[in-house]
Amino acid sequence: MAESESTSRVPPARRRAASSPPWRHRHLLSLADLSRDDYEVVFDLAEACLPEVLTPSEERLDLIGRSIVNLFYEDSTRTRVSFARAARLLSGDVHDLPVAGTSVNKGESLLDTARTLWAMGTDVLVVRHASSGVPAMLARAFDWCVVNAGDGRHEHPTQGLLDVFTMRKRLGPDLSGRTVLIVGDVVNSRVARSNIIALNAHGARVVCVGPPALVPDGLAALGVEVARDFDAALQQVDVVVMLRMQFERMAGRGMASIREHRAGYALTLDRAARLPDHALIMHPGPANLGLEIDPEVAALPNSVIAEQVTHGVAIRMAVLRLVTETRERDREPVM
Numbered sequence: 220m221a222e223s224e225s226t227s228r229v230p231p232a233r234r235r236a237a238s239s240p241p242w243r244h245r246h247l248l249s250l251a252d253l254s255r256d257d258y259e260v261v262f263d264l265a266e267a268c269l270p271e272v273l274t275p276s277e278e279r280l281d282l283i284g285r286s287i288v289n290l291f292y293e294d295s296t297r298t299r300v301s302f303a304r305a306a307r308l309l310s311g312d313v314h315d316l317p318v319a320g321t322s323v324n325k326g327e328s329l330l331d332t333a334r335t336l337w338a339m340g341t342d343v344l345v346v347r348h349a350s351s352g353v354p355a356m357l358a359r360a361f362d363w364c365v366v367n368a369g370d371g372r373h374e375h376p377t378q379g380l381l382d383v384f385t386m387r388k389r390l391g392p393d394l395s396g397r398t399v400l401i402v403g404d405v406v407n408s409r410v411a412r413s414n415i416i417a418l419n420a421h422g423a424r425v426v427c428v429g430p431p432a433l434v435p436d437g438l439a440a441l442g443v444e445v446a447r448d449f450d451a452a453l454q455q456v457d458v459v460v461m462l463r464m465q466f467e468r469m470a471g472r473g474m475a476s477i478r479e480h481r482a483g484y485a486l487t488l489d490r491a492a493r494l495p496d497h498a499l500i501m502h503p504g505p506a507n508l509g510l511e512i513d514p515e516v517a518a519l520p521n522s523v524i525a526e527q528v529t530h531g532v533a534i535r536m537a538v539l540r541l542v543t544e545t546r547e548r549d550r551e552p553v554m
């Protein structure tokens with residue numbers, strides 16, 4: 220990116236290269252809303268942002284004067300810090316609101332909390348909630364940008380983007396014909412749903428592997444194959460995405476026993492040794508080390524778990540910039 224672009228005080232909406240395909244989304248609620256071109260726009264921008272994540276070299280002013288609020292009704296380490304870091308790297312004014320520290324505990328409703336934040340001039344609301352659809356409802360309610368940071372079992376769009384960005388950087392931009400295994404607690408996973416949408420858009424083959432309680436046959440309706448035999452499936456794959464066992468969502472119906480689950484579906488050293496040499500090992504985190512994935516496996520050279528976290532900041536820089544640009548463009552008078 221040209222230096223004059225990244226350091227300019229000209230509003231970002233007027234600074235996008237005229238030749239790049241337009242990004243028209245003011246919110247990021249679901250990856251189902253993105254076109255194939257949209258993925259290229261967000262990945263190109265994330266690529267340009269990536270060097271800044273580990274070695275910030277210049278002050279970027281893309282979000283100067285913009286207020287970004289992280290409103291998290293569920294626990295989070297990486298997603299919350301990642302959005303905050305992304306916004307700060309673009310000089311945004313970040314307010315981090317884990318709900319434990321808010322008036323929600325005094326009985327304020329979700330909509331009242333949102334109205335209060337909006338009335339203070341919040342430009343971007345980054346929201347995580349246990350109920351699917353909350354980000355979409357808040358996007359309709361006020362004039363701001365909303366980014367879904369995980370809603371129930373529905374979606375986690377920035378995680379889907381950072382996962383596919385990581386696969387493309389390692390395997391090349393063309394994922395068509397590549398096989399991605401998504402293993403374990405798929406039914407409870409918003410990460411899996413966003414990954415499936417993004418991978419389908421890229422023409423990849425997605426196989427979900429696990430016991431029927433966690434990987435029901437009906438998942439095939441999402442455009443994936445369902446498999447039960449992890450050992451057979453892992454012989455010919457390009458990527459294995461291990462998911463956290465989300466006990467908080469299982470209500471006792473998830474798995475027969477930890478020992479049985481490990482026997483069938485944990486990524487152990489033994490199983491990892493049978494993966495093709497080029498195959499990537501991924502996990503969105505937080506991982507239950509010793510349950511779905513062994514600590515030695517997470518530390519193997521073909522594990523890209525730490526890279527996923529780094530890429531997450533670059534993806535969120537790109538998303539924050541794109542949605543705010545759209546909002547500013549929408550507000551500009553048409554000549």
Ligand code: NCD
Nearest residue numbers: 298369375410463503504505
């Ligand atoms: C995931 C989430 O919260 O959806 N974590 C994350 O954001 N990296 C996955 C999980 O909780 O298992």
